[in-house]
Amino acid sequence: MKRWILISLLAIVVVGTGVWGYKEHQDKNAILIQAENTYQRAFHDLTYHTDLLHDKIGNVLAMNSQKRLSPELAQIWRLTSEAQADVGQLPLTLLPFNKTEEFLHDIGDFSYKTAIRNLSDEPLSDEEVTMLEDLYKQSGTIKDELRKVQHTVLEENLRWMDVQLALATNDAQGDNTIIDGFETVEKSVAGFGEENNGSNIIGIADENHEFKGLDGKEISEQEAKETAKKIFNIKDKQKINMTKTGDGADVQTWMASYQDGDKNGYIDMSVKGGHPLTVMVERPVKDTKISLHEGALKANDYLQSFDFPDRELVQSSQYEKEGVYSFVASQDGVRIYPDAIQVKVALDSGDMLGMSAKDYFMNHRQRDIPETGISEEEARSSVNPDVKIQEQHMAIIENDLAEEVLTYEFLGTLGDNTYRIFINAEDGTEEKVERLKATEIKFSRAV
Amino acid sequence: MSIKRSIFYTALSVLMAGVIVVSYPTEQADAFSNQVIQQGAVGDDVIELQARLQYLGFYNGKIDGVFGWGTYWALRNFQYEFGMEIDGLAGQSTKQKLVNASQYDEGFVKEQIRQGKDFSYYGGVPKEQQVKDSKKQKQGGQQQGGQQQAEEPSNTAVNIPNGYSQNDIQLMANAVYGEARGEPYVGQVAVAAVILNRVNSTTFPNTVAGVIFEPRAFTAVADGQIWLTPNETAKRAVMDAINGWDPSGEAIYYFNPDTATSGWIWSRPQIKKIGKHIFAK
Numbered sequence: 001m002k003r004w005i006l007i008s009l010l011a012i013v014v015v016g017t018g019v020w021g022y023k024e025h026q027d028k029n030a031i032l033i034q035a036e037n038t039y040q041r042a043f044h045d046l047t048y049h050t051d052l053l054h055d056k057i058g059n060v061l062a063m064n065s066q067k068r069l070s071p072e073l074a075q076i077w078r079l080t081s082e083a084q085a086d087v088g089q090l091p092l093t094l095l096p097f098n099k100t101e102e103f104l105h106d107i108g109d110f111s112y113k114t115a116i117r118n119l120s121d122e123p124l125s126d127e128e129v130t131m132l133e134d135l136y137k138q139s140g141t142i143k144d145e146l147r148k149v150q151h152t153v154l155e156e157n158l159r160w161m162d163v164q165l166a167l168a169t170n171d172a173q174g175d176n177t178i179i180d181g182f183e184t185v186e187k188s189v190a191g192f193g194e195e196n197n198g199s200n201i202i203g204i205a206d207e208n209h210e211f212k213g214l215d216g217k218e219i220s221e222q223e224a225k226e227t228a229k230k231i232f233n234i235k236d237k238q239k240i241n242m243t244k245t246g247d248g249a250d251v252q253t254w255m256a257s258y259q260d261g262d263k264n265g266y267i268d269m270s271v272k273g274g275h276p277l278t279v280m281v282e283r284p285v286k287d288t289k290i291s292l293h294e295g296a297l298k299a300n301d302y303l304q305s306f307d308f309p310d311r312e313l314v315q316s317s318q319y320e321k322e323g324v325y326s327f328v329a330s331q332d333g334v335r336i337y338p339d340a341i342q343v344k345v346a347l348d349s350g351d352m353l354g355m356s357a358k359d360y361f362m363n364h365r366q367r368d369i370p371e372t373g374i375s376e377e378e379a380r381s382s383v384n385p386d387v388k389i390q391e392q393h394m395a396i397i398e399n400d401l402a403e404e405v406l407t408y409e410f411l412g413t414l415g416d417n418t419y420r421i422f423i424n425a426e427d428g429t430e431e432k433v434e435r436l437k438a439t440e441i442k443f444s445r446a447v
Numbered sequence: 448m449s450i451k452r453s454i455f456y457t458a459l460s461v462l463m464a465g466v467i468v469v470s471y472p473t474e475q476a477d478a479f480s481n482q483v484i485q486q487g488a489v490g491d492d493v494i495e496l497q498a499r500l501q502y503l504g505f506y507n508g509k510i511d512g513v514f515g516w517g518t519y520w521a522l523r524n525f526q527y528e529f530g531m532e533i534d535g536l537a538g539q540s541t542k543q544k545l546v547n548a549s550q551y552d553e554g555f556v557k558e559q560i561r562q563g564k565d566f567s568y569y570g571g572v573p574k575e576q577q578v579k580d581s582k583k584q585k586q587g588g589q590q591q592g593g594q595q596q597a598e599e600p601s602n603t604a605v606n607i608p609n610g611y612s613q614n615d616i617q618l619m620a621n622a623v624y625g626e627a628r629g630e631p632y633v634g635q636v637a638v639a640a641v642i643l644n645r646v647n648s649t650t651f652p653n654t655v656a657g658v659i660f661e662p663r664a665f666t667a668v669a670d671g672q673i674w675l676t677p678n679e680t681a682k683r684a685v686m687d688a689i690n691g692w693d694p695s696g697e698a699i700y701y702f703n704p705d706t707a708t709s710g711w712i713w714s715r716p717q718i719k720k721i722g723k724h725i726f727a728k
Contacts, residue, residue, distance in 0.1 A: 039662075081653075088652035091662035096711060098650045105649035167663060248716025248728045249696050255719060257633065266633040266694060278694050280687070282632040288490075291482030293536065316487035317606040323487070324690050342691040356691045390520055416508060418516035439515040440607045 032161060039090060039160035043153070046086035047146045053079045053107070054139040061132055066119040073115035080108035091164045097182060099189040100142065107135055141188045149181030211251045213339075213364030216273025221254065224269050228256035231279060232265045244271070253277060270361065276306070279355040285321040286348040292316055295323035298350045299343040303327060308341065308360070321347050329360065331367060335395040338363040338404065367396065370406055373426040379408040382428045383421055387412040397422055399431050407431055479546075484537035488514045489602050496537055498556050500525060502549040502570040510556065510568060512602025560603060608689045615655050617677075619685040622659045624677035625667030627724070634722035635681060637695035639688035641726070644699050651699070695719075698726035 056076045063069050084104050087097065110131070114124070124132075152158065158178055166176045219227075221242050228240055239258045252271040258264065263283040269276050290298075296316055303311060308327075312335055315326040322344055329339035344354035380389060387410075395409040407422040422431040479492050493514045500506035505528075506521035519535050526533045529544050537545075555574055559566040565579040607613060619639055627638045645651040645658045652658050660668060667673045695701070696718040703723050707713070715727035 085652065085657070088657050088661050101650035164663070243719070245696060245719045246717040248698075248718040251696075253696070257631075259631075264632060266631075268694060268696070278692060280633055280636065280692060280694065291484070292488040293483040293485040296485060316485060317608075318487055318489045319606055319686055326691075340691070344687070344690070354687065354692060356693070358693065359691070390523065413516075413520060416517060418520070434609075436516055437607075437609060439511070439513045439604045440613060441511070442603055442605050442613075 036159055036161050039164075042086045042089035043160065044150065046083055046090070047143075047150045049079050049083040049086060050139065050143045050146055053083065054136070054143045057107075057132060057136045057139055061129070061136060066123065069119055069124075070115050073111040076111040077108050077115060080104045080111070084108070091160065091167060092182065097186055099186050103138065103142070103189050107139070110135075138189065142185055145181065145185040145188060149178060149185075152177055152181065211270070211362050213361040214251070214270050214272045214275060216275075218271050219254075219269075219274040224254035224256065224271075224274060227269060227274055227276070228254075228258075228267050231267060231276060232256075232258060232281070234258065234260070251277075275357070275361055276355065277358050277361060279352070281351070281353045283346075283353075285346045285353075288321050288347040290347050290350050292318045292323045292347070295345040295347055295350060296325055299323070299325045299327075299345050299352070302343060302345075302352050302355070303341065308357075311341070318347070322353060323347055329364060332369055333394060334369055334406070335393055335409065336364075336367065337395055337397045367404075369396070370426070372406065372408075374428050376408060379423040379425065379428060380410070382423045382430060383410055383412065384414070387414045387419060387421065394425070395422065397432065405431060411436075479537070479542045481539070483539075484514060484542075486514050486516075486519045486535060487606060489606065492537075493518070494556060494560070494602065495551055495553070496522070496542075496545070498568045499545045499549040499551055501568045502551070503545075504569065509604070510560070510566070511604035512560075513604040513606060515604075563603075608686070611689060616682065616685050616689070618659065619655060619688075620677040620682040621673050621675070622665060622667060623684055624681035625672035625675055626665055627722075628675075628678070628681065630722040630724065632680060632684060633694050634724055635684035636687045636692055637698070637721050637726060638701065638724070639685045640693040640695045641698050641701055643688055644693070644695070644697055648699050694721065695726045698728060700727040701725060702727070 053076060056072060056079065060069060060072050060076070063072065084101065087101055087104070114128070156177070160178070163176055163178045166179065221244075225240055225242055228242075229235075232240070234240075239260060241257050243255045243257075245253050245255065253268045254271060254274075256265075256267040256269065263281070265281045266278070267276055267280075268278040296313055300311075300313070308329070310330045311327040312330040313325060314328050314335065314337075317324050325343045325345070327341045327343065329336040329341075338359065340359040342354075342356040343352065345351070346353045376392065383389060389410045389412040391411040393409040395407050396404050397407055397409075399405050406425045408425055410421045410423065412419055412421060418436045419433060420436055421433050423429070424431050479495055482488075482492060484492050484496055489512055491512070494510055494512045496514070497506055497508070497510045497512070497518055500518065500521045501510060503525065505525045506518060508515075508517035508521075522537060522541070523533050523535050525545070526535075526541060529548075531541060531544065549570065552568075552574075556566075556568060559578060567577045569577065605613065607616075619642060622642060623635050623639050627635045630638070642655065642658055646653060646655055652661055659665065659673070663669065665673070698718050700712060700715050701724045702712045704725055705723070712727070718726045718728060720726070
């Protein structure tokens, strides 16, 4: 009797486990299929979008009327962004696929800039047509390669989950057909890149500044340590660790760091001239004792002590117990927006908690400020008449073409919103309009 | 004699206590603290400033305790109308003029804020008409009762870097915490900076969420550690990165040399090492 009870109990357990295991297995499969489908969708979308992209570029080449050209270019711009989004959803991050992504970005950039241009006044130049022909060829190659991969995927029922697995375990990377296919695509784009380097006018990297503002002679590790000691405001320099950046850095820096109890600090100092590019001090900040305004004065003194020339405070914000201030250089009363410096001040003691002067040292130099071409009155008339102008300055900003231009800066209101509007001081072009928004309701309270 | 005296003392002390209790709120209501209030500031002084400016009809926005652009223009207009120097700073003389020209019922304002009500504070309008009985009231009621209520600052809004929401910051803090919680603070800022550098890079998605959830981009996303609750340090690191600090040297990759599985990552030009992570172009 006892035996039978035991046996039936065991049987129940075995069957139960089996049912449970089967259910788990099913659940897992369902999730796997779902993940697989997401990948498949992104992949098939990508091939479709590149195909369409190729067609559209072909259309542009054959078009004559400027009226049709702009919408077509806008379509191309949209398609590149879709294709880029597709790539972003595939597990390709650690696969060298940058060239293809850059290629997509370049087409997008070019088509956007051309689409917004008034093509009746400024039609496509011969150079641009040649480039479009090149782009047409390249996108054709990419399309063909992707379609080939797609065909294999469909024919052989290949799974993106296997790609993911292969990349994760990193074994036998060469065996995976999909990975191979994408590597071929990448190689074909890279090949083109070398070919048309000369005529590549879209090849301008978006923001590849060199550090123009760094002057002075190279400093040694000891000198850097000495400066770091001063900035950290500590006596014992034994605690400071020094290292130097590797080959990949844009600018060679000494990195000084120290740890003292719950306080730690970090400085990036350029080897050339010994200028502090990044300063960070981390410590628990106690209750607020000084106001944001006092903090701003401290921040200003601090920059003064570093011999930064004339500067103007353009933004200040209190984040809990810290004040963060943005300064820009100012020359003859003109705000130089590219030369920006951020300073962070602890509002318990007024100590400096950080400074970021990278932008400043990248861009700073003595500028020749040109004469204005239009008067302030004329510039005001270029502003939307509904905007009520409350404040104005002169400013140098970097426009969409990455050129520095002299502008009239107007701060104005429209309804409850505040806008910052830059009007080119030469010809009255509206260079930039931005809505200023710096507050948000506190969700942690409202929810 | 001694009974009389003790009665006298009791009466005196009751009176004194009364004076202290009564005088405390009125003193608060009459004046700001003596800080100069500047754009970007938060806190009780800002609430008072906004309430007083609204009382006089200069400020039409919400009384939320954050000195934003709306408050700035209101203050400048006030300074203009009252013939003062227009600098957008609430210094001693400005505050004095404000106090003289307006009334501030701190109890009323704070109470409305505490209850989460939608209200205004215009002079010459009965207070009852300035409170909107919204459904929010219920929420406010439910959330009360904790002792934290007293500690919590009364501003109902926060400063936020242009173009971001607290939720974006939270999402990034999740990623930073999942990826680098054991790292020094600088290392955490650098990881946050890498996310932002990727958003700006041509070869990565163009949104924070796109970058974070790009398949295989971050191990913490793949293994679910991103859903741990981030601490304040991670959040501050994200704020620093958004506000312009980039200790990574404009890196777009980083890896832990002890655990990196991809050989390809080693071929990237290396910038520097912070903590356990090597940052690369």
